[in-house]
Amino acid sequence: MAAATLSPADAERLSKLKSAVAELSQISENEKNGFINLVARSLSGEAQHVEWSKIATPTDEVVVPYDSLAPSPQDPSEIKNLLDKLAVLKLNGGxxxxxxxxxxxxxxxxxxxLTFLDLIVKQIENLNSKYGSNVPLLLMNSFNTHDDTLKIVEKYKSSNIEIHTFNQSQYPRLVVDDYLPLPSKGKTGKDGWYPPGHGDVFPSLLNSGKLNALLSEGKEYVFVANSDNLGAIVDLKILNHLVQKKNEYCMEVTPKTLADVKGGTLISYEGRVQLLEIAQVPNEHVNEFKSIEKFKIFNTNNLWVNLNAIKRLVEADALNMEIIPNPKEVDGVKVLQLETAAGAAIRFFDDAIGTNVPRSRFLPVKATSDLLLVQSDLYTLQVGSVIRNPARANPANPAIELGPEFKKVGDFLNRFKSIPSIVELDSLKVAGDVWFGAGVTLKGKVSIVAKAGEKLEIPDGAHIENKEINGPKDL
Structure with a gap:
C-alpha cells in the first residue's frame, strides 16, 4: 500500500476513514480492504500522467492485425477442445x-x-449445441442490477448453458469535504454506495469463488465484454491464437473514427504494452491524443484474459490500475467515486497483446440512435448475432442524431410506425415533434427538423433523399 508516502494530514484522513469504514456492516472485509487500498493509492498521488516523450506506437507484434492471426481449427473435435477452455463474462452492472x-x-x-441478454444466451447456446462444448456465461452484476438479474435469468433455466451471476464490489461514496464515507452519515440506501468500475472484475471474480470454480473445471481463458456491445461474440480465431502463443491478455482494438476520438488507445511504454486514456494525457497533448492520424486505434473493451494469470496477480495484489476519479453530487453533497477500468490491467500481464479487429466487433448500443441502426435493415439477426447487411457499400454506419423527444426507448418506439430503410443513408438529423409512418426510406444526407410547436408527420412509404425537411410543404 502507498500509505508510506502520505503527508501527515492525509495519513490522519486515512486513519479516520479506516475507523469509519470498519463500522460499515453492509460490506465484506474484502470490500473494505479494497476500498481503503484505493483511497490510500489516490491520496499518495500515484502518477497518473505518462511521460509523453516515452510513448511509442506499438508494432504489429504487440497489436497483431486480425488477418495475421493463425486461422482457427476446422475440425469439430478441435473446436470443442478449444471452446472447453473458455468462459464468457458480460459486464452487467449498468x-x-x-x-x-x-x-x-x-x-x-x-x-x-429479443433483449441483449436473450441474444447473448442464444449465441452461446448455439456454440454449445453445435460443438458439444460447455461454455458457461457469467454475469457480473452491481448491487443496482443484482436482484432484477436473478429474476430474469430464471427464464433460461432449461437452456443448454450454465449461467452464473456474481456481484462486483460495493464501495461507499466519499464525502469530498472531510473524506468520510457517505453511509456513515446516515445515507445507508443505494445513494450512499457505488460500484467501482469494471476494473473490479478481477478481484470480484476471485472473491466470489467463481474464478477457482472455473479453474477446477479446466477453463483457461475468460472473454470479458460489455453486455451492450452486440459485436462482442466469441471468436475462435482470437482464442486459438492466445492458446497457441500463451498470451495472458488480449485487448481487441479497432480503427478510430471521428466518433471515437476520446476512446483509450494502446501504446508501447517502457517496454510494455499499456492503455492510454484521455484522463492521463497532459493538457497540452489532448488534441494530439484525439488525432486519428497519430493514435489510429481504440479499445473496444472486448478483453481475453488468462484465468491463472488473474489469480496470480490478484492474490499478489499486483493489479494497481490507474485510478479514475468520478465526482458526483448526492442531495447537494459533493462526493467522490474512485474507479478503475479493466483495460488498464493490460500492463500487468505477461505477453499481453492487442489485436486490431474489424469494426463489426464493436457495435455498442448507448443511445436510441444506436437502437435505430440495429433495428433497421442495416442488420439482420442470425442465431443471436447481429450481422451487417452486405447491400451497404459504405463500411461506416450512418451518423444519426436524434432530438430529446426520441431519447427514451418508449418515446423512440412510439414515434416510428416501423424503422425506416437506411441502407443507403449517410447521415440523419431529427429534431422536434417528428413522427414516422411505415415503410419510409431514407437515403444520402437527411435533416428533418419540425418548427417549434408544430407536429411533423412523415407519411407512410415516403422516400427522402438528400433533403432538408422543416414542414409538410418540403415533403
Whole structure:
C-alpha cells in the first residue's frame, strides 16, 4: 500500500476513514480492504500522467492485425477442445437509465423482441449445441442490477448453458469535504454506495469463488465484454491464437473514427504494452491524443484474459490500475467515486497483446440512435448475432442524431410506425415533434427538423433523399 508516502494530514484522513469504514456492516472485509487500498493509492498521488516523450506506437507484434492471426481449427473435435477452455463474462452492472428504462440495461429489447441478454444466451447456446462444448456465461452484476438479474435469468433455466451471476464490489461514496464515507452519515440506501468500475472484475471474480470454480473445471481463458456491445461474440480465431502463443491478455482494438476520438488507445511504454486514456494525457497533448492520424486505434473493451494469470496477480495484489476519479453530487453533497477500468490491467500481464479487429466487433448500443441502426435493415439477426447487411457499400454506419423527444426507448418506439430503410443513408438529423409512418426510406444526407410547436408527420412509404425537411410543404 502507498500509505508510506502520505503527508501527515492525509495519513490522519486515512486513519479516520479506516475507523469509519470498519463500522460499515453492509460490506465484506474484502470490500473494505479494497476500498481503503484505493483511497490510500489516490491520496499518495500515484502518477497518473505518462511521460509523453516515452510513448511509442506499438508494432504489429504487440497489436497483431486480425488477418495475421493463425486461422482457427476446422475440425469439430478441435473446436470443442478449444471452446472447453473458455468462459464468457458480460459486464452487467449498468442500468438503462440514460435510455429512460428502469432495471438492468441488458433487458432492453434490441431486435425482434429479443433483449441483449436473450441474444447473448442464444449465441452461446448455439456454440454449445453445435460443438458439444460447455461454455458457461457469467454475469457480473452491481448491487443496482443484482436482484432484477436473478429474476430474469430464471427464464433460461432449461437452456443448454450454465449461467452464473456474481456481484462486483460495493464501495461507499466519499464525502469530498472531510473524506468520510457517505453511509456513515446516515445515507445507508443505494445513494450512499457505488460500484467501482469494471476494473473490479478481477478481484470480484476471485472473491466470489467463481474464478477457482472455473479453474477446477479446466477453463483457461475468460472473454470479458460489455453486455451492450452486440459485436462482442466469441471468436475462435482470437482464442486459438492466445492458446497457441500463451498470451495472458488480449485487448481487441479497432480503427478510430471521428466518433471515437476520446476512446483509450494502446501504446508501447517502457517496454510494455499499456492503455492510454484521455484522463492521463497532459493538457497540452489532448488534441494530439484525439488525432486519428497519430493514435489510429481504440479499445473496444472486448478483453481475453488468462484465468491463472488473474489469480496470480490478484492474490499478489499486483493489479494497481490507474485510478479514475468520478465526482458526483448526492442531495447537494459533493462526493467522490474512485474507479478503475479493466483495460488498464493490460500492463500487468505477461505477453499481453492487442489485436486490431474489424469494426463489426464493436457495435455498442448507448443511445436510441444506436437502437435505430440495429433495428433497421442495416442488420439482420442470425442465431443471436447481429450481422451487417452486405447491400451497404459504405463500411461506416450512418451518423444519426436524434432530438430529446426520441431519447427514451418508449418515446423512440412510439414515434416510428416501423424503422425506416437506411441502407443507403449517410447521415440523419431529427429534431422536434417528428413522427414516422411505415415503410419510409431514407437515403444520402437527411435533416428533418419540425418548427417549434408544430407536429411533423412523415407519411407512410415516403422516400427522402438528400433533403432538408422543416414542414409538410418540403415533403
Amino acid at each position: 442500468l438503462g437509465t440514460t435510455m429512460g428504462c428502469t432495471g438492468p440495461k441488458s433487458v432492453i429489447e434490441v431486435r425482434d423482441g
